[in-house]
Amino acid sequence: DKSSIQTCGTCGGSGQVRKVTNTFLGQMQTVTTCPTCNGNGTAITAKCGSCKGEGRVYGEETVTLDIPAGVQDGMQLSVGGRGNAGERGGPNGDLIILIEEEAHKELQRDGLNVAYELHISFPEAVFGTQAEVPTIDGRAKIKIPAGTQSGKIFRLKGKGFPEVNGYGRGDQLVQVNVWTPQHVSSEEKAMLEKMADSNNFKPN
Template sequence: MAKRDYYEILGVSKGASADEIKKSYRKVAMQFHPDRNPGDKAAEEKFKEAAEAYEILSDTDKRAQYDRFGHAGVSGNGRGPHPGGMNMDDIFSQFGDIFGEDVFGSFFGGGGGRSRGGQRTRGTRGSNLRIKLKLNYEEIAKGVTKNIKVKKYVHCNTCGGSGAKDKGSVQTCSTCGGSGQVRKVTSTFLGQMQTVTTCPTCNGEGSTITAKCNSCHGEGRVYGEETVTIDIPAGVQEGMQLNVSGRGNAGERGGMPGDLIILIEEEQHKELQREGLNVVYDLHISFTDAVFGIQAEVPTIDGRAKIKIPAGTQSGKIFRLKGKGFPAVNSYEKGDQLVHINIWTPQNLTSEERAMLEKLSHSTNFKPNPDKNQKNFFDKMREMFN
């Protein structure tokens, strides 16, 4: 099933400001929040859908790619059951950053903006990674699946990403009692005001580590290598970016990972050139071939094709091979191959060849804009070259 438009999901226009997008997301997220709709799978899916839309539209680079290429510009093999690569824990972990620490906790009675079911999401989110991926014309035209080895921070297998030496080394924070937040009540002339801030002892994680893992030294991650499978849609272009959610650097102490951003580069073809969706090929033919006409074979993205060059073809003529170009990323449109005719002029002539051509040069058929009597010209040429 095709994905819905992200702007439509949040109920905003394409020209909406960042504040308008944030405000609309807050409204939709509150409407379909699981705590408000217990057991309602349809509401949960709309909640996830809104989170995916906000994840793209709130990021300037991702939004620009989406506006230009649609869903294909921001798709990838993300993690989790959610189509955009975000699972429910990922979504809840971002609420504190989006709306402030106390909004969802106080509204729904939970343990804070980054909680779910009373359980804190530990750790710090990993950073994004950006890599370049070079593709040839055939891969761009058909789409391709690439397995890429990426050097990055990965979860520590020794401690399972917790950063602790063993389970007994993880203790509930004594300052916040595991909530990751501290509440302070102050008296003002308006009455008592309650503020909620991140716990300074555990930095909002809800727990502390008494003995660190010997492999990762308490970070919950180590520098290593991971093979990432990426589906590249057909029709991508030089400079286009694809976002693969959750495949960047692993977060510290179980924090959610960053994203992997793929920058597309085009490998130059030895014979063809790209112009948007079209492919251009320069075909050089001899003077006599232009006069008499020939059947030529030209390279295309997916093999070779035959093309008929009629008699009397002029230099600069362009022949179009319909549908032999690149597909568009976000539509069913497809480009063509344009064959530019270039007539090659001989540079080294024998005395006999020069004499024949000098004789022909006096014919009106050799002048620009020849008259309609082309038959005499072709007859003369056939006599001289046969």
């Protein structure tokens, strides 16, 4: 009811109040927002039982939005006009969405790049092999050349994350780790002992 909206008696409709404080330097005057009308300049005498005169009530709403590719943990997205409703018909606020990135069980993110550890056997390191590794786009094949050392890093170009609202993608870095068996048979042990005597199996 518009008849219940009247000029605020505290600020006289200006939306501001002046406060005079006595100090040792003399009187100081400050201007602040009126605490009664919150700067609106009007006061409601007969307030609505649901909104208490604010013109808004609490509620929940489901919002659907597109998340751009490449977002990272800690980034914020803003949806204009989908936040809290403004008081007494004022403009709505914005909805701020904080991105929390769930960790992957195999891949690790490093900015736009992706890191992955590939474990291969000793014979595979010696003779070379072709392995299949997971990427954010699915499975990809990678060729491991003969004589690959443990710790060697191979780069899969363009297999990383895309830049947010930009161009280009990061890479996937595949680090090779040679797996060492903990248990060997007597026959395998004899073969390894024989190889240990060869200069080909000694570090350069």
